[in-house]
Amino acid sequence: MVDVASRSRTSSRRSARPVGRVLTAAGLLAVLTALLVGVVVGSHVDDWDSAVYRWAPAVHWPELGGVLQWWVMLGQRAICLAIAAAWLGLRAWRERDLRPLGVLLVATLLTNIGVGAMKTLVGRLGPLQLGADAGLPGAADVFAPGGTIFPSGHTANAVVTWGVLVLVARGHRRVGAVLAAVVAVTVGLTTVYLGTHxxxxxxxxxxxxxxxxxxxxxxxxxxxxxAARTWAEVAGRRARRYQGRTARARLTAVGSR
Structure with missing residues (x-):
């Protein structure tokens, strides 16, 4: 009876996971869509942005500037991707399993395509690009060709890269999830502190x-x-070519006798 009850609870948890993911995704998509519309059309989102910028976190905590200049690099694509790829590459070599690296590759491609496309389509300018005009009314509602500030790439990279390491981890996932969340949150807030977003x-x-x-x-x-189908097709073609060359070599050898 205990075993049956345990199996039932495990099955219920597993069936609840996809539902939870869908609901969470729907919530995130709703927030992202609301922000996108609010930024493009013009709304209180711009007032919120300007108010936070004028509050000037760097003025309140100037002693953090030196550390945060380095900390924000944990969301810089090349750096965080290199760290994650090196870690998963070492694991792949030890375990002879390339799947974690494949997860990182897919996640990186999805991030680059999705976030990159949104940045280009929105074309928003950030405080750093606006310079002294960033504190003026309506500054958060300025768009121009070459504007690539919405959404924050550093923030998205931090969420995805460190999140992937948690997803493919063998153990200590709860601790890893907390650490990844701390990095993602603080990297995002650091970009606001530095005036880049x-x-x-x-x-x-x-x-x-x-x-x-x-x-x-x-x-x-x-x-x-x-990928497995593609690899099987490539391997099949190679095998057929090898068999063809072998057969021709045999015929040539027979004919020369």
Missing amino acids: WISDVVAGWCAGGLVLLALPAVVPRVERA
């Missing part, structure tokens, strides 16, 4: 990164199956 850019980056992580359980198996 509006606060809405950061919230949008959190949402976009979260959506990528939630999509991975559905996307990665499909990519793995497609």
Whole structure:
């Protein structure tokens, strides 16, 4: 009876996970859409951005500037990707398993495509690009070709890269999840402190990164199956070419006798 009850609880938890992911994804998508519309059309989101910028966190805590200049690099794509790839590469070499690296690759592609496309389409300018005009009324509502500030790429990268390491971890996932969340949250807030992003850019980056992580359980198996089919086709072609060359070599050898 105990075993049956335990199995029932395990089955219930497993069936609840997809529902929880869908509901969480729906919530994140709703927030991201609301921010996107609010930024593009013009709304109280702009007032919120301007108010946070004028509050000037760097003025309140100037002693953090030196540390945060380095800390924000944990969301810089090349750096955090290099760290994660090195860690998973070492694991792949030890365990002879490339799947964790594949998850990182898929997550990175989804982030670059999704966030990159949104940045280009929105074309928003950030405080750093606006310079002294960033504190003026309506500054958060300025768009121009080359504007790539919404959503925050550093924030999305931090969510996705460190989140992937937690997803593929063998153990200590709860501790890892807490650490990854701390990094993602603080990297996003650091971009506001440094004046490179509006606060809405950061919230949008959190949402976009979260959506990528939630999509991975559905996307990665499909990519793995497609890769397996492609590899099987390539291996089959190579085998057929090898067999053809071997047969021709035998015929040549027979004819020369």
